[in-house]
Amino acid sequence: MNRLAPSRATRWVIAILVGAFFVVPMLSTLLYTLRDGDGFSLVHWTALLDPAKASLYAPIWAGLGNSLVLAAVTVAIVLFLLAPTMILVHLRFPRLRPGFEFLVLLPISIPAIVLVVGLAPIYQQLGRMLGTGAWTLAFAYGITVLPFAYRAIQASIDAVDIRTLTEAARSLGAGWGAVLLRVIAPNLRSGLLAASLISVAVVLGEFTIASLLNRQVFQTALLVVKNTDGYAAAVFTLLALAFAFALLIAIGLAGRARSGKAAS
Amino acid sequence: MTSPIPVRELPRTAENSLLAEAGSGTRVEFRGIVKDYGSTRVLHGLDLDIAPGEFVSLLGPSGCGKTTALRVLAGLEQANGGAVLLGDADVSGVPTNRRDIGMVFQSYSLFPHLRVLDNTAFGLRRRKVARAEAARRASDALALVGLDHLADRFPHELSGGQQQRVALARALVTEPRVLLLDEPLSALDAKVRVQLRDEIRRIQLRLGITTVFVTHDQEEALAVSDRIAVMNAGRIEQIGTPEELYLAPATPGVAAFVGLSSLVPGVGEGSTVRVWEWSLPVAGDAAAGEVEVFLRPENVRLVATGGVEAVVQESTFLGSFRRTLVRTADGVLVRVQHPASERVEYDDRVRIAVDLEPVSVRPRP
Numbered sequence: 126m127n128r129l130a131p132s133r134a135t136r137w138v139i140a141i142l143v144g145a146f147f148v149v150p151m152l153s154t155l156l157y158t159l160r161d162g163d164g165f166s167l168v169h170w171t172a173l174l175d176p177a178k179a180s181l182y183a184p185i186w187a188g189l190g191n192s193l194v195l196a197a198v199t200v201a202i203v204l205f206l207l208a209p210t211m212i213l214v215h216l217r218f219p220r221l222r223p224g225f226e227f228l229v230l231l232p233i234s235i236p237a238i239v240l241v242v243g244l245a246p247i248y249q250q251l252g253r254m255l256g257t258g259a260w261t262l263a264f265a266y267g268i269t270v271l272p273f274a275y276r277a278i279q280a281s282i283d284a285v286d287i288r289t290l291t292e293a294a295r296s297l298g299a300g301w302g303a304v305l306l307r308v309i310a311p312n313l314r315s316g317l318l319a320a321s322l323i324s325v326a327v328v329l330g331e332f333t334i335a336s337l338l339n340r341q342v343f344q345t346a347l348l349v350v351k352n353t354d355g356y357a358a359a360v361f362t363l364l365a366l367a368f369a370f371a372l373l374i375a376i377g378l379a380g381r382a383r384s385g386k387a388a389s
Numbered sequence: 390m391t392s393p394i395p396v397r398e399l400p401r402t403a404e405n406s407l408l409a410e411a412g413s414g415t416r417v418e419f420r421g422i423v424k425d426y427g428s429t430r431v432l433h434g435l436d437l438d439i440a441p442g443e444f445v446s447l448l449g450p451s452g453c454g455k456t457t458a459l460r461v462l463a464g465l466e467q468a469n470g471g472a473v474l475l476g477d478a479d480v481s482g483v484p485t486n487r488r489d490i491g492m493v494f495q496s497y498s499l500f501p502h503l504r505v506l507d508n509t510a511f512g513l514r515r516r517k518v519a520r521a522e523a524a525r526r527a528s529d530a531l532a533l534v535g536l537d538h539l540a541d542r543f544p545h546e547l548s549g550g551q552q553q554r555v556a557l558a559r560a561l562v563t564e565p566r567v568l569l570l571d572e573p574l575s576a577l578d579a580k581v582r583v584q585l586r587d588e589i590r591r592i593q594l595r596l597g598i599t600t601v602f603v604t605h606d607q608e609e610a611l612a613v614s615d616r617i618a619v620m621n622a623g624r625i626e627q628i629g630t631p632e633e634l635y636l637a638p639a640t641p642g643v644a645a646f647v648g649l650s651s652l653v654p655g656v657g658e659g660s661t662v663r664v665w666e667w668s669l670p671v672a673g674d675a676a677a678g679e680v681e682v683f684l685r686p687e688n689v690r691l692v693a694t695g696g697v698e699a700v701v702q703e704s705t706f707l708g709s710f711r712r713t714l715v716r717t718a719d720g721v722l723v724r725v726q727h728p729a730s731e732r733v734e735y736d737d738r739v740r741i742a743v744d745l746e747p748v749s750v751r752p753r754p
Binding site: 285286289290292293294295296297298299300303307308311312314 | 463464465484485486487489490491492494496497498499500501502511512515516556559560563569
């Protein structure tokens with residue numbers, strides 16, 4: 126037994142306090158959505174599917190659609206731009222890594238509001254070239270997810286001897302495409318999966334950039350609907366939280382599958 | 390060197406696609422290869438001509454350029470000058486994946502996500518061989534290294550020695566023109582190492598494939614090679630059969646690196662060198678003045694009378710013989726190899742005599 130470790134009772138107290146910190150607001154929100162006059166019912170939940178109120182909730186469905194498209198484009202940026210670049214840096218330009226890492230981790234220290242100030246003029250140009258579709262936000266989101274996606278992928282890269290695997294594949298006659306798709310990608314699977322899921326979570330939770338650049342996404346739509354129907358906003362908030370929670374569990378499982386395999 | 394394991398019965402030729410198509414090997418040639426890393430020159434115009442089907446080792450201390458030479462041959466490094474020829478073709482500008490080579494690496498290089506069979510079939514699949522045909526040939530290659538029963542395992546379920554054998558099968562299955570071995574045994578423990586070393590040689594002889602083997606272990610090189618190129622500081626110091634290198638080292642560097650030697654003082658007298666009371670023939674260039682002489686332990690004997698008086702410092706039992714370190718009256722340390730029956734202990738007084746075999750010398754520092 127480790128003498129420095131807290132006792133079982135202490136650990137329970139900590140777990141309950143921390144748990145309460147997260148659970149109490151969610152539970153309150155849940156109770157709020159179930160309130161119906163003096164009693165409880167599911168009326169606010171079923172209302173979401175009520176055709177009569179469809180126009181009221183339309184912004185949320187539109188925002189959700191936009192957010193999902195954004196998530197897909199952002200994941201594509203992570204998988205097809207960030208990951209290959211990281212592999213290239215690792216294999217060919219290892220000396221660039223410290224500078225590259227600094228650049229990629231930088232967005233985490235820049236508040237979204239500051240980012241928007243810099244992005245606004247760029248988006249004016251972008252609007253003329255590509256239109257003002259919500260999907261264009263993916264370029265900004267591609268920057269905000271960089272630090273998270275980078276850490277997830279780099280952990281995978283460091284866990285595998287990519288250089289030797291690449292050289293072995295090359296010596297066996299594989300072109301660069303086959304090396305990337307058949308050797309490197311499968312061995313970075315858990316890292317790429319974690320990076321993708323975490324990118325989805327970040328994109329679905331983003332509010333500041335979308336709001337200030339006047340794009341309608343899930344989070345901004347929630348705000349709009351909340352002004353007319355507080356219950357519906359609360360229901361969607363709970364659903365979004367549940368979805369993010371499921372994503373995090375999926376990331377955890379992806380990581381677990383990897384370490385379990387390495388340990389045996 | 391005797392193999393500690395019985396020779397395994399290899400699959401019969403007609404049934405094994407690899408053996409059925411065993412060819413006569415391809416000639417490999419390095420022509421004036423120069424390689425720089427930044428301002429450091431690691432290969433100084435390397436020339437080496439390897440005959441078809443020959444097993445050549447590149448032997449030398451770490452940093453001597455042997456691995457770089459192999460990587461240039463593989464196309465994993467680009468030379469700054471010179472040419473690499475496979476057969477009659479200059480492949481200097483050909484990318485690794487089109488050089489038709491097989492390579493086994495020092496670190497485990499099996500693809501972790503593929504089963505043993507798929508790992509082995511990888512090269513065939515890249516060459517557009519149909520799945521069933523590739524599986525059949527991969528299975529034959531695995532039989533060659535005695536691991537066809539592990540075809541369904543993943544690499545992490547295999548021991549280090551098994552992984553390197555699969556890597557060997559994977560490198561051979563495409564019937565490459567040349568087999569490159571980059572210290573494939575150095576991560577393995579001593580027993581597996583000897584076993585796999587002998588197995589590699591046996592398979593190489595069966596297939597007749599030209600093989601270049603990089604190692605820093607002289608015993609390994611001596612045991613398996615047709616010829617050994619001893620490298621030092623980016624140059625080949627000597628190339629020759631194991632016997633030539635051992636019995637007639639061209640330079641003191643080779644004498645020091647190949648086999649075990651004691652360095653004793655001597656006086657050069659042209660084609661001979663005087664060591665104590667003996668006049669020994671000099672291998673290589675004539676020597677004059679004060680020199681250091683490389684004495685092989687097996688060329689020094691314990692004698693009952695005559696010779697030089699010495700005191701035992703330590704004695705190691707090595708099975709069929711003992712190797713004993715003695716200090717002569719004039720303070721020189723000499724290694725003596727003698728029958729195990731001549732048992733000596735620390736501080737015993739003994740007499741040693743030197744055989745009149747050719748020796749290497751170098752100027753005394």
